[in-house]
Amino acid sequence: MSFLQNNIYYIGAFGLIMIGLLTVLVKHNLIKVIIGLSIMDTGINLFLIAIGYLRNGTAPIFSSPEVESILMVDPVPQALVLTAIVIGVAVLALALSLAIRLYKHFGTLDLHKIKELKW
Amino acid sequence: MLPLIGKIVTSSGVVFLLLGSLGVFRMPDVYNRLQAGTKCTTLGAFLTIVGVGIMEPAWFWKTLVIAVFILITNPISSHAIGRASKKSGVELCDRSVVDKSRDFEEYESNL
């Protein structure tokens, strides 16, 4: 029980990263590969936030005067992840636009068929 | 007195939420699931959030804003899903007795 209480967020983050990696490696469809990239992105963000977590801590926001700063979790990974989420959605939109161009050019989304079409 | 009223309101709201989720799980059809999952859940979420606002009186106006937004946005999304599932050709279940939209289409074609 103590093991689960210490490591449950790391288990979830590594599970998401592994499932995303499996999707990227196994599937042939291009949209499915991009969905796998999105899931892997979420897993990495979860891992980075879980590093800075302090048990029984509170959010690093001074909203009321009785909040003590000694109990706050680490705010630096939160700021980094907040940037990483926005960059992630931009990368995702770029990948999807490239996929649309590939579909208009080749008429298919299967990666093996696109590879066979190479001269 | 005020926390007791808040606890009663919140508990009734959670009962509505649970019943709505049970309706989504049990109903036989898309439209029945939509009805159970929208009406019941909207009332449940409204009662729950306002109940938390009654339990903590300093939070009341913010919780009221959240509840009013749920009251606006939840019927919009469910209406969109119902219209889309009708247009994409999802059939009603075989135990349903009345289909007003099919009657209306027949009436319009007879005009």
Add this chain to the structure above:
Amino acid sequence: MSETFVLVLLSAAGLGVLLCLIRFFKGPTAPDRAVAVDTACTVTTALLVFMAYYFKRQIYLDVALVYAVLMFIGVVAIARFLERGI
């Protein structure tokens, strides 16, 4: 007393999300899954307000506000896709 009360209500809302998720895994067509996600979003908003009450921080209510305002955009996008409108 108060903490037990909030934990019981959190468990009940979590059970509701679990039932919606079972419908999501079983659902035969795509609109079924969309309905399940919509209901799960609404139950989740109530659950977030509970969490704000559990942690006793008013700043957590903003997350529930963002959920309530923005979550229906995804569902409306799915619906517009299904009726070939987007």
Add this chain to the structure above:
Amino acid sequence: MIVIVTLVVALMLSAAVSALFFKDLLSAVIASCLVSLFASILFLFLQAPDVAMAEASIGAALITAVFMIALRRTKRYEE
């Protein structure tokens, strides 16, 4: 509390696995929206409300809309 966190993590992983196995790409996109929703709940448990806000707005609303536009321009079913 640990029971609720474990339940949320298990539901998130099962939604991710279902996103791997669906043949209908629309269902896979809905599953990825669900993964993002549960990740947002986990961010709130990890005491990061601003990250949870950004994940909820971007991951569940904007990514779904972008995927829908891309699926309209391409094919819906994976063969």
